[in-house]
Amino acid sequence: MTSRIALVTGATQGLGTALVAGLAQRMDATDTVYLTGRDAARVGAAVASLPASPGEVRGEVLDVADPESVTRLATELERRHGGVDIVVNNAVMRVGPDDDPRAIIDDYAQVNNFGTTRVLRAFAPLLRDGGRLIVVASSLGTLRFLAPALHDRFDGLSSLDAVDAATGDWCDQVRDGRARAGAWPGFVNIPSKIAQVAAVRALADQRRQSDADRGILVAAVCPGMMNTPTSALWWDVSDAPTPAQAAGPLLSLALDPIKPDHYGELIRDGAVLPWRPAA
Template identity: 50%
Template sequence: MNRIALVTGANQGLGRALGEGLAARLEGEDLVLLTGRDERRVTEAAHEVAGLAGTRAQVRPRVLDVTDTDAIARLAGELGGADIVISNAIARVLPEESPRERADEFIDVSNTATHAILRAFGPILRPGGRLLVVASTLGALGHLNPRLRHLFDGAGLEQVEYAVESWRSAIHNNTAEEAGWPRWLNVPSKVAQVAAVRAVAATRRERDLADGILIAAVCPGMVDTATSRPWFSDYSRAQSPAAAARAVLDLVFAEHADPALYGELVRFGKALDWYGGTPPVEQDRMLKSSLTTDPSAGPHRAGCGERA
C-alpha cells in the first residue's frame, strides 16, 4: 500500500524541511501532503518541494487551518489511513507582544490543534505508522511550578485539555501568576503537548508496539527560523531547518518502533526525563540572560514550527 505522510505548518522553516526530507526518502507512489492555512503559500511550497532534484514522492498542497478542529477531523476522514503525521504548527509570538493578548491564538495552534490531531489521526495510523508532535525540552514537567504538575502527570487527554483551558482562563482573569503559571507561554504549552502525547500513548501502547507504530513528542533542538530569530542575538549554535529535520526523519524511518521512545519526549534519538526541567524560579533569570548570551536556554530554543 502506498504511504501517506502529512506535515502541518509546512510552508517554511522546520515544517518545510520535514516535507522536503519526507519527499526525498519516500517512494514514487507515496504521497506527501504539505499543509498550511494560506493557499498561495502552501501551494508554492509544494510546487517548489516537488521540483527539487532529490524529490521522489508525490507532493501536494492542502489548505488546513489547524485551529479548525472540524477541518482536521474531515481531513483524517478523507484520507482514511495515514502512515506519517507530523504536528509541527506553532503561532509566531514576538518578544514585545503581550502574552495575554496572544494567548488564545498560541494555545489554539499549539495545544487545541495537537489534541485534535491526536484524536483524528491516531485511529487511522496504519501498521508501522508514526505520529510525532514537535515540542521542546521545555515540555519536561519540571519546568512547571510543583503546584501545577499534578494537572499533567498521569493525566488523560480530557484532563490535559481541562488543564489547558484552566490556564487560558487564568491568563484572561489575571490570576495566572498567582496560580503559579509561568509568564512564558511556551512552558505550559509544551508541557501540555507532551502530556497529551503521553495520555494518548498510555491508552494504545501495547497494541501500537505490536503493530510497529510510534507515537511520540520530539525536540529537534534550537533551529534558526523566522519564529525563533526575534528572540536571540546569538545564533552561532542554531541548526538550519534541514539539519534539525534529519534527526526527526531518522526517527520516522527507523526500522522498528523503539518501546523506550514510545509516548516520550525524544531528542536526537533519546528519551528525555519527563520529570526533568529547570526549576521555575530560574526561568525569569534565564529569559533575561538568554537573549544576549545563551540562545540554547531561551524560551523559543525549539520554537521551530510555523502556523504558515
C-alpha cells in the same frame, strides 16, 4: 507493497517544509507526502519551491485551529488511501517578546495545544501498522520547567479531554491575570509545550499495547534550537542549525526502525528526555 502516506502540519515554511522535503526524498515514487497549512496560496508556493524527489508532494489546506478543517482532511485521506503511515504535527503559532500573553493566549492555544489534540484525535485512528504519530514540541515540555506545585496539573492525565481541560484552565488564568500573580512561568511556551507532551503521553497510555502489537510509534520530539527569524527575536541563533539540519533526527524518528523505549516519550537527538525531574 502499499504506498506510504505522510502528512506534515504547519509545513509552509521552516522546519515543516524541511520535513516534507526530507520525507519525499526518502520515499518511493508510489508514496505521497501531504504538505499542509492554513493558507492555500502559501501551501501552493511551498510545494512549488521544493526540489524534485522520488515521493510525490501534494498540498492541502489544513487549519488545526479549525475542528472542521481537521476532520475534513482526515476523512478525505481515509477515503483516498484507507489510512496514513506518518503524521508529523508541526503547526505552531509563534509568540514574540513584545506579545502580551493575555491578548494572544486564546489564538495561541487553539493552534499549539487544542490543535495538537485535534490532530491526535483525528489521525491516530487512521494509522496503519508500523505507523508514526509525532508531535513537534520542545525540551521545555517537561515538568522540570514547571513549579512543583503545578506538576499535578499535567502529570498522570489519562485522556486528551483531561489535557484539554488542564490547558483551558491555564489559559483562563493567563487571560485574567491569575497566572502572572501565581506560580506559572511568564513564558507561555513552557506550559504550552508541557501540555503538548502531556497529550502525547495520555494518548500513548490508551494505545500502548495495541500499538506495540502493530509496530506503531506515538511520540513527541524536540528539534532543538534552530536559526529562524522567530527564534532570533528571543536568542542569538546565529550558530544554530538550519531547519533542514534540525529535521534530520525527526526524519529518523519517522522512518527508521522503532525503538520501544521511545514510545509515548519526548525525544531529542534519539534520546528520551525524562518527563519528571530527577528525585
